[in-house]
Structure formats: structure tokens, C-alpha cells
Amino acid sequence: MRRAIVMDLPAEPVSDFYGYDRGAPVDRLYIDAFLARHANRIHGHVAEIKDNTYARRFAAGHLSGVTVIDIDPNNPEATLIADLCQPLSLPAGTFDCIICTQTLQFLTEPATALDNMRNALRPGGTLLLAAPALSRISCGAPDSDLWRVTPSGLKHLLTHWPGPVTVTGHGNLATCLAFLTGYAAGELPSEKLTAPDDPRFPLLSCAAATLFTH
Numbered sequence: 038m039r040r041a042i043v044m045d046l047p048a049e050p051v052s053d054f055y056g057y058d059r060g061a062p063v064d065r066l067y068i069d070a071f072l073a074r075h076a077n078r079i080h081g082h083v084a085e086i087k088d089n090t091y092a093r094r095f096a097a098g099h100l101s102g103v104t105v106i107d108i109d110p111n112n113p114e115a116t117l118i119a120d121l122c123q124p125l126s127l128p129a130g131t132f133d134c135i136i137c138t139q140t141l142q143f144l145t146e147p148a149t150a151l152d153n154m155r156n157a158l159r160p161g162g163t164l165l166l167a168a169p170a171l172s173r174i175s176c177g178a179p180d181s182d183l184w185r186v187t188p189s190g191l192k193h194l195l196t197h198w199p200g201p202v203t204v205t206g207h208g209n210l211a212t213c214l215a216f217l218t219g220y221a222a223g224e225l226p227s228e229k230l231t232a233p234d235d236p237r238f239p240l241l242s243c244a245a246a247t248l249f250t251h
């Protein structure tokens with residue numbers, strides 16, 4: 038008979054909603070830090086998926102407009118109903134920045150969606166993308182939750198991007214375990230949140246991909 042060595046692994050999360058019912062989810066801290074680092078790219082005409090929260094919060098320059106994109110026709114905040122995976126569903130050469138957070142995992146054709154967003158950027162525009170490298174299955178749309186992407190996978194998807202691309206992975210073993218278990222960021226010792234990213238345990242993959250100006 039095998040002897041149980043680890044007795045205290047939880048069978049159930051403490052939160053069934055990413056920790057939202059306890060505070061700010063751990064992945065959102067990493068997304069905030071990523072967008073704050075690239076805030077100088079958020080200006081002019083910005084597109085964001087689902088709502089305009091991050092554009093309004095992080096824009097470092099003047100916002101001339103925010104287009105909220107969603108495939109969901111029932112989203113009252115959406116100003117452009119479009120499937121990112123449908124080529125040319127977005128207006129060409131329109132946006133100075135596209136903020137695409139926590140959406141890639143729902144896209145049936147991620148590479149096509151990246152091409153589509155690239156086509157919708159103005160020269161010099163930037164795609165700021167964050168996607169889970171690790172997460173529980175979506176609470177809201179479990180059957181549509183298709184993928185997790187590692188930093189290397191994201192780099193691979195952006196191999197042919199015509200301009201400078203920076204891909205980063207964020208997280209460490211403690212924040213991965215805390216996020217999966219449903220603890221909010223505020224419940225973790227601050228040294229776990231501020232610890233250097235451990236490339237063995239990314240929680241979030243991020244890319245800042247800028248188009249050449251010509």
C-alpha cells in the first residue's frame with residue numbers, strides 16, 4: 038500500500054471564480070503590470086475586446102476613440118460586433134493599439150486572428166496581448182475555452198510579425214498554485230507576488246507587437 042506523503046493538497050478551490058470573490062485575481066496583477074509597462078503604446082484610436090477598461094485606465098497619451106470589439110451581439114458595451122477569427126472582419130489600418138487580454142484561449146483560429154488584428158493596426162501601431170499559460174477552465178464559457186499558450190508558443194505564433202515583438206512570461210510556482218486554488222493576489226505574501234518570473238512556471242504569456250511604420 039502506498040503511503041500518503043502530501044496530505045494538504047486541496048480537492049476544491051477556495052474560490053470558483055478566479056478569486057474575484059476574495060479580491061483581485063493573481064493573473065490581473067500581471068496583466069496590470071504588463072499594460073503599465075507598455076502604456077506609452079496606448080494612445081490614439083484604441084481597440085479592446087469586451088469593454089474599454091484597460092484602454093481608459095492605462096492610456097498614457099490622448100485617446101481619440103475606443104472601439105470595443107466582441108463576437109457577442111448581446112454585449113451592450115461592444116461597438117463593433119466581429120469575429121476576430123474571420124479575416125478582414127476588422128477595419129484595415131485603423132487602430133493605434135489593440136488590447137487583447139484573456140481572449141486568445143477562446144479563438145478557434147488564433148493565427149488568423151493575429152493576422153486580422155495586424156491588418157487592423159495603423160503603421161507603428163501595437164498589439165498588446167495577454168493570454169493564460171495556466172488557468173482553471175473558464176467559469177463563463179467552459180466549452181469555448183480551447184487553449185493555453187506558453188511564452189514560446191506565443192513567440193511562435195508571432196514569428197512572421199512585421200515589426201518588433203517582445204514576448205514575456207509572468208509568474209512563479211507560488212502564484213500559479215495560488216491562482217489555480219482561487220486565492221486573491223492580496224492574500225499572498227508580497228514577496229511571492231514580486232518574486233522574479235520563473236521561466237519554469239509562467240502563469241501569463243504577454244506580447245507587445247508593434248508594426249513597422251513603413
Ligand SMILES: C[S@@+](CC[C@H](N)C(=O)[O-])C[C@H]1O[C@@H](n2cnc3c(N)ncnc32)[C@H](O)[C@@H]1O
Nearest residue numbers: 086087107108109119120121122138139140143
Ligand atoms: C474573458 S473575455 C476577456 C476580455 C476582457 N477584456 C478581459 O481582459 O477579461 C473574452 C471575450 O472575448 C470574446 N470573444 C470570444 N471569441 C471571440 C472571437 N472569435 N472574436 C471576438 N471576440 C471573441 C468573448 O465574447 C468575451 O467577451
